[in-house]
Amino acid sequence: MNYESIKLTIDNKIAVVTINRPDSLNALNAQVFNDLDNVFDFLASEKTVNCVIITGSGEKSFVAGADIKEFSAFSQEQAKELSKRGHLVFQKIENLNKPVIAAINGFALGGGLELALSCHIRYASENAKLGLPEVILGLIPGYGGTQRLPKLIGKGIANEMIFSAKMISAEKAKSIGLVNEVFSLEDLIPKSIELASQIAKNSPAGIEKAIKAVNASENDNGMDSEINYFGELFSQEDFKEGVSAFIEKRKPVFN
Structure with a gap:
């Protein structure tokens, strides 16, 4: 471009x-x-x-x-x-x-x-x-x-x-x-x-939610936002890959 x-x-x-x-x-x-x-x-x-x-x-x-x-x-x-x-x-x-x-x-x-x-x-x-x-x-x-x-x-x-x-x-x-x-x-x-x-090298999905959670810290519902984003990540492929890599003692490969 x-x-x-x-x-x-x-x-x-x-x-x-x-x-x-x-x-x-x-x-x-x-x-x-x-x-x-x-x-x-x-x-x-x-x-x-x-x-x-x-x-x-x-x-x-x-x-x-x-x-x-x-x-x-x-x-x-x-x-x-x-x-x-x-x-x-x-x-x-x-x-x-x-x-x-x-x-x-x-x-x-x-x-x-x-x-x-x-x-x-x-x-x-x-x-x-x-x-x-x-x-x-x-x-x-x-x-x-x-x-x-x-x-x-x-x-x-x-x-x-x-x-x-x-x-x-x-x-x-x-x-x-x-x-x-x-x-x-x-x-x-x-x-x-x-x-x-x-x-x-880190999880794009995790980082995206981290950005949103940190930005939400300025709001009254910041804690609720963190809880929700944390829960949402459990359904993401990045979480599954990160946990598998940890258990298998290897570096994660995120898509």
Whole structure:
């Protein structure tokens, strides 16, 4: 499939989605949202993919934010539609039936950090800078940042980041739980692939239900969701293969 603003590669059950607008530090615009929307629709049903990595082209930027020139003259209603569009695309990533790893290679600012927040796991390069600078423009994060960030790192630290608009380093991001690990720029993608390869060996059915159960933890019925998903998996072929492999002391082979 061809996309205007992103590149897609698939190898060994791992898809790598690269936002490819290096001249604008991979800033999000309408075309990027359209391409992300389409590629994650494709990946949701692609049988050869068990895990996804999303990153930015070049060595400077994951996604430096939204393309401000594109929406600077928007009306209030247009701005609301823009926010809704971002929410829909990022929710599609968050709810994908396969794990998504953000490989943050440089700037992850504004909408770029919000994109990373919608992923299930975040790895960062040593040169990464993360922040939500929207209040400098007289705005707030509009693609889920005010909702996902406090849940991930706590309300107080999230408030500090949002209100101050300051950028933080990759190491600081790790210390507050915003990213899982920090690597050199050269090691970022190999380490992301290493993790994705480990994930890809496991039960796709189990992982899909795990994603749903973890996402449901934010709801009042999270415990009930876990019970139901746990029970549903007992009727799946993956469970039968996993148990058989354990008893027979061999590695499971999941379809």
